[in-house]
Structures are given as structure tokens and as C-alpha cells.
Amino acid sequence: MKKIIFSALLCLNLLAATAQDIPCTIQKSEVFKDEYRDSYIKSVEDDGSGGVVIGRNFYSSQNLYGYYFEHYDANMKLINELKYAPEDTQVAGFFIKGDKIYIIEFNYDKANNAVICSGSTANLSDFKFTKKVLFSLTKKEFEAVSFFQNFRMTPVVVTNSSKTAFCVSTTVNDAGLGKKVHKVHIYDMDFNLKISHAFKTDTNERDFRRENIQISQDGTVAYFLNNTEKPDRQMQKTGGKYHYELIRVTANDVKTQVLETNEHIATSLKMIFKKDVLACVGFYSYKNERKYSGICYFDMDPVTLQVKTSKFNTFTEQFMAEKYGKDKDSELKQIHTIGMQLNDNNEIVVNAEETDTETPSTFSLRDNIIYAKLANNGDVIWARSINKRQTAYGLETYTSYTPVFKGNETFLFINTSEKPKLGNYEKVQFFQKAGREGGLTLIRIKDNGDFDYKNLFEYSKNDVPFMVSKGGITKQGNSIYFIGSRDKKKQLLKLTI
Structure with a gap:
């Protein structure tokens, strides 16, 4: 109990002073109009002179119709453009x-x-x-x-x-x-x-x-x-129903390695190259249970595909308390991995999201942010949760978030309408009234797992809201681009960490 009370006091200190010292430069393009209402960023690339090339797809009657390619200078002024359809x-x-x-x-x-x-x-x-x-x-x-x-x-x-x-x-x-x-x-x-x-x-x-x-x-x-499902495994009384397979293809041969999970069911597994191994990180549940229990890790020799390490890390008590407060028996559902990155110590930092639709009639969502750091041997160093309650109304691109990794820190951009609040125990929650209301908030996750935040601007003072789940990150990783939309009215936003 003392540990939980102390953690709650730390959260109160966090909420009392937002981190206004988080460095972030804001640049915007001029407001423009597209021929089509729905358009999303698919790719960004530095042009080597401070400018950027942005590729966007656009839709007609909910069907993919074509692409916009736009070249901007360092001041976000449009140099050249192409409609490709x-x-x-x-x-x-x-x-x-x-x-x-x-x-x-x-x-x-x-x-x-x-x-x-x-x-x-x-x-x-x-x-x-x-x-x-x-x-x-x-x-x-x-x-x-x-x-x-x-x-x-x-x-x-x-x-x-x-x-x-x-x-x-x-x-x-x-x-x-x-x-x-x-x-x-x-x-x-x-x-x-x-x-x-x-x-x-x-x-x-x-x-x-x-x-x-x-x-x-x-x-x-x-x-x-x-992941693959083999019918003969469904009949077994023990062992997992599903497993993943990793396939290595060269010009001369194909190798396959099964990642056995035994009594576990792994989901949302993603690959990442480490120094000497190919690693896979995801989440897992136990057989016949409809909830996630922790984070799984595998690493393989990139040539032979021999499994060197296999770990199943149960969610910590701190993580569950941060996520659910006193009600720690609640279930985690619908988790998907959004991004992974290696830090300077060759440790994996993973960002994921759990979506739980509470009341489908109003589209009220608990889009909870999950982030964790894994040691070189696959052990979880820490796992944390940031809770956010948002209302989608069909505007899911304005909820969710995009992570940016820089050095040993992670930066998340989310749409919010209120200051975060402290619930029971360590539970911290960001709120948003609707997908196109409120403002843009930057959350910084530090190397030790602690986080702070900074409100960047309010949408009441902006022409359009920005799609925070559709960000494009430059190769250097210092800048991220979002597109804002209100019907056919558009604007590009550049944020530099």
C-alpha cells in the first residue's frame, strides 16, 4: 500500500507541472484545398536541403483513387506537386x-x-x-x-x-x-x-x-x-492452438523456423534487427483465456534461424495498477504493436495500443497506450500504461497516436481536450471530447519509463485538426509530419524534436 501511495504522489507531481521545457519546433504549411476530402500521409523523405517530399494517397467514395506527391522547402512552402492517378x-x-x-x-x-x-x-x-x-x-x-x-x-x-x-x-x-x-x-x-x-x-x-x-x-x-493455425494442434489437450513461423528467403533457398509458444498464444508479433540477432516482440495470453497476460520475446540467429532466447514476461503489478487502478483483474483486449526501436544500449523500446469499445452506440473508446523497455536478454525492464479515453464518431485517424524515437526517449503525439487526471492508485488518464476537438499534446517517455507532457496548441486557434495516427517520420527521426483536414480544407504540420 505504501508503494502505491508513493507512486500516486509521484503522479500528482507530474500533473501539477507539465513539462514546458520539452523542445519541439512547430511549422505549418499554408491552408489549401484538395480535390478529394479523404487523404492520408503514406511517406515522407528529406530532400537534403531542409525541405521534404510528401506522398499522400487520396480516396474517392471510400475507394483508393490516386496519390499526391508534394515537394516543400524548409519553410513549408510548396515547390512542386503531382497528382498521380x-x-x-x-x-x-x-x-x-x-x-x-x-x-x-x-x-x-x-x-x-x-x-x-x-x-x-x-x-x-x-x-x-x-x-x-x-x-x-x-x-x-x-x-x-x-x-x-x-x-x-x-x-x-x-x-x-x-x-x-x-x-x-x-x-x-x-x-x-x-x-x-x-x-x-x-x-x-x-x-x-x-x-x-x-x-x-x-x-x-x-x-x-x-x-x-x-x-x-x-x-x-x-x-x-x-501466425499459422494447424488443425492437428486444435485437438491437443495441451499446447497452444496458434504459433508463429519465421521464413528466411534467399535466391537459393527457403528456411522456416516455428516459434513455439506451448501453453501461450502470441499475437501482434513484430520483427526488429538487433546487433547479432533477429528479434520478435509481441504480446501473449494463456490458452482458453480471453485476455493478455504479458509481453513475449524471441530472438534467432539471422542465418540459421535457430531460436536462442524465448521469454514470456507477465505484466507487472505496477503496470496493472497504472492501467486499471484498484480493479487489477480487468482484462486487456485488442492490443496491437505500433512501433519498436533500439535505443543506444541495444535495448528494445516497444509502443502498443489497446482499444476497448465500451459503448458502441456512442463510440467511446479506451485507447490505452502501452510502452515497455526490454533488456538484451528479453527481460522486461519496465512496462508502463497511459490511459486515454476518446470519442471517435468514425474519426479514428484523430485518435490513436504516432511514436517518434530519438536517442533513449520516445515522443508520442495525441489529441486531447483536457489536462490529464489522476484516478485511483497510479492511474493517469488523458481525455478527449471528440476526435476533432481539443488540442495537440506531446508526451515524452524517458529512458527510465517516467513520462511528462506538453500541450502544443489548441484547435480552437487552428484551422484544422490533425490526424495523429497517420504521421510520417523522416529518416533522421527528428521531424514528424501530420496532415490536418476539415472536409476538403487541408494543412500540413511539421514538428521537430
């Missing part, structure tokens, strides 16, 4: 590096009855594209009608962190037998093929998600992570 073409992904834009797209070749994957590139100065065919898929591999109507087997494009290579992953039918085969093509930035390989997997997912693919820095290895 080609007909009869599906853009699978795009990325920006230096002074060039790269677009990977698919189109149906009626003459040859095939689906063609092409790569296009253009300089920022003129936006004049040159195109090169990368590979093609036969009708048996990829039915063109289903491809363009509902994108049943969506291609995924991923670059490595240094953007020296990119991967195009497609899920296709195997000679019309109804079995899935994953085709992997890796190219360098000149569109030269480095790897072309196909492999099968037992996964029940329709295709590999973007966040579960990693490319090595030399572009010679691709890693895929996904």
Missing part, C-alpha cells in the same frame, strides 16, 4: 529516396492475358516518369478479374531501412490447384533483379502484411513472419 493500373506501393520517386504498379495486359508488374521513377524537379517491366504473372497464377475488383491477393511492397533495395511480395495460385504460393522479387534501386523465389506456407492469412516483412541491408535476404 493512372487508369487501369493498381499502385502496389511507392517510396521516396533523395530526389527521386519510385512507384511499383500492376496492370492487366489483355493481349497476353497476364498481369504485369512495373517500376516507374521520376526526378522531383520535373516528375517525368520512366517505366521498366519487372515481372509478369500468368492468368493461372493471378486471376485478373479478382485482382482489380477486390484485390483478393494484394501485392506488398517493402524497402529495407536504408532504401537500397525493395521487395515485391505477391500471393498467387499454384497452377490452379487452389494452393497459395508466395512469390518474392527483390530489386536494387536501379530495378536490377537480385532475388526471385517462390515458397509455400501453412499460414491462414490471405497474404503477408507489410509490417511483417523485413529486408536485409544488402538486399540479399527477405524475412517473413506470420
Whole structure:
């Protein structure tokens, strides 16, 4: 009890003095109008001269229609722009590096009855594209009608962190037998093929998600992570129903490693490269329980995939008290990992979010922030919770948050309408009346797990509210960009830590 009271007093001290000394520079573009109402930031890249190139997708009648590419100078003044919405073409992904834009797209070749994957590139100065065919898929591999109507087997494009290579992953039918085969093509930035390989997997997912693919820095290895359900395991009285498999693909072979969880069920597992290992971090529950119990950690040899470490860390008493106050028997549900980063000591800092819809009729959400630091051996050094209660009304992009990592600290940007309040025990909670009301708040998470915050501005003094779940972070990690929207009225916001 003394420990809990002391922690509550620390929280009171936190709330009594917001950290106005958190350094954060605010820059805004001019307010402008888009042709389309719904648009989200997908990529940002420094131009090397203090400016930035921003890629946004836009929607028409809730369907993805095209992309805006915009080049801004250091003062957030628009230099050049391009609207990219080609007909009869599906853009699978795009990325920006230096002074060039790269677009990977698919189109149906009626003459040859095939689906063609092409790569296009253009300089920022003129936006004049040159195109090169990368590979093609036969009708048996990829039915063109289903491809363009509902994108049943969506291609995924991923670059490595240094953007020296990119991967195009497609899920296709195997000679019309109804079995899935994953085709992997890796190219360098000149569109030269480095790897072309196909492999099968037992996964029940329709295709590999973007966040579960990693490319090595030399572009010679691709890693895929996904959970799978095996029917024979459902009949076992002991052991987990689900497990994850890690797949390593090179030009010559494919290796698979099962991450056994035994009596646990792991979810929201994500990969990250450490110094000498490939690590996976996520959350877990026990079999036949509908709540999360802690944080799980695996690390593997990146070549052999041999599992070196496997840890299941139960949520600490402090974490549960911060999250639920006196009612520590409440259940954590619907957790998904948002971001992971290595700090200067090669320790993993993970940010996640738990969403719990309390009253669907009013869309009142408990979008609770979870953050933790893991030691090199996978042990949890600390795990903390910041509670936030928000109202979505269909505006989920204005709730949630985007993390920015700098050194050994993490910075979170959320929309709030009131000062945080202290509940029972250590429970601290941020409130928001509605997705487009209130103001923008910066939360700083320190290396020891403590946090403070700073109110950046109120939306009553701003033209538009900003979509804090759709931030774009520059490669250096010092700046983050958000787009604000009120119908067709838009504005870009740059925040520099």
C-alpha cells in the first residue's frame, strides 16, 4: 500500500507541472484545398536541403483513387506537386529516396492475358516518369478479374531501412490447384533483379502484411513472419492452438523456423534487427483465456534461424495498477504493436495500443497506450500504461497516436481536450471530447519509463485538426509530419524534436 501511495504522489507531481521545457519546433504549411476530402500521409523523405517530399494517397467514395506527391522547402512552402492517378493500373506501393520517386504498379495486359508488374521513377524537379517491366504473372497464377475488383491477393511492397533495395511480395495460385504460393522479387534501386523465389506456407492469412516483412541491408535476404493455425494442434489437450513461423528467403533457398509458444498464444508479433540477432516482440495470453497476460520475446540467429532466447514476461503489478487502478483483474483486449526501436544500449523500446469499445452506440473508446523497455536478454525492464479515453464518431485517424524515437526517449503525439487526471492508485488518464476537438499534446517517455507532457496548441486557434495516427517520420527521426483536414480544407504540420 505504501508503494502505491508513493507512486500516486509521484503522479500528482507530474500533473501539477507539465513539462514546458520539452523542445519541439512547430511549422505549418499554408491552408489549401484538395480535390478529394479523404487523404492520408503514406511517406515522407528529406530532400537534403531542409525541405521534404510528401506522398499522400487520396480516396474517392471510400475507394483508393490516386496519390499526391508534394515537394516543400524548409519553410513549408510548396515547390512542386503531382497528382498521380493512372487508369487501369493498381499502385502496389511507392517510396521516396533523395530526389527521386519510385512507384511499383500492376496492370492487366489483355493481349497476353497476364498481369504485369512495373517500376516507374521520376526526378522531383520535373516528375517525368520512366517505366521498366519487372515481372509478369500468368492468368493461372493471378486471376485478373479478382485482382482489380477486390484485390483478393494484394501485392506488398517493402524497402529495407536504408532504401537500397525493395521487395515485391505477391500471393498467387499454384497452377490452379487452389494452393497459395508466395512469390518474392527483390530489386536494387536501379530495378536490377537480385532475388526471385517462390515458397509455400501453412499460414491462414490471405497474404503477408507489410509490417511483417523485413529486408536485409544488402538486399540479399527477405524475412517473413506470420501466425499459422494447424488443425492437428486444435485437438491437443495441451499446447497452444496458434504459433508463429519465421521464413528466411534467399535466391537459393527457403528456411522456416516455428516459434513455439506451448501453453501461450502470441499475437501482434513484430520483427526488429538487433546487433547479432533477429528479434520478435509481441504480446501473449494463456490458452482458453480471453485476455493478455504479458509481453513475449524471441530472438534467432539471422542465418540459421535457430531460436536462442524465448521469454514470456507477465505484466507487472505496477503496470496493472497504472492501467486499471484498484480493479487489477480487468482484462486487456485488442492490443496491437505500433512501433519498436533500439535505443543506444541495444535495448528494445516497444509502443502498443489497446482499444476497448465500451459503448458502441456512442463510440467511446479506451485507447490505452502501452510502452515497455526490454533488456538484451528479453527481460522486461519496465512496462508502463497511459490511459486515454476518446470519442471517435468514425474519426479514428484523430485518435490513436504516432511514436517518434530519438536517442533513449520516445515522443508520442495525441489529441486531447483536457489536462490529464489522476484516478485511483497510479492511474493517469488523458481525455478527449471528440476526435476533432481539443488540442495537440506531446508526451515524452524517458529512458527510465517516467513520462511528462506538453500541450502544443489548441484547435480552437487552428484551422484544422490533425490526424495523429497517420504521421510520417523522416529518416533522421527528428521531424514528424501530420496532415490536418476539415472536409476538403487541408494543412500540413511539421514538428521537430
